[in-house]
């Protein structure tokens with residue numbers, strides 16, 4: 001079973017770093033960024049470590 005990082009919860013199953021059967025990331029660390037000039041809500045932030053599976 002692939003290890004998962006229980007400090008990083010994630011539900012993005014389309015990402016190749018997502019654990020196959022649990023809602024966690026498998027990376028040791030991730031980077032979070034934003035696509036907005038002035039972010040004001042959680043929808044403005046992105047996991048920039050995302051890679052399409």
Ligand code: SF4
Nearest residue numbers: 010015017018025047
């Ligand atoms: S890299 Fe980001 S989007 Fe991908 S599984 Fe990890 S936390 Fe989720």
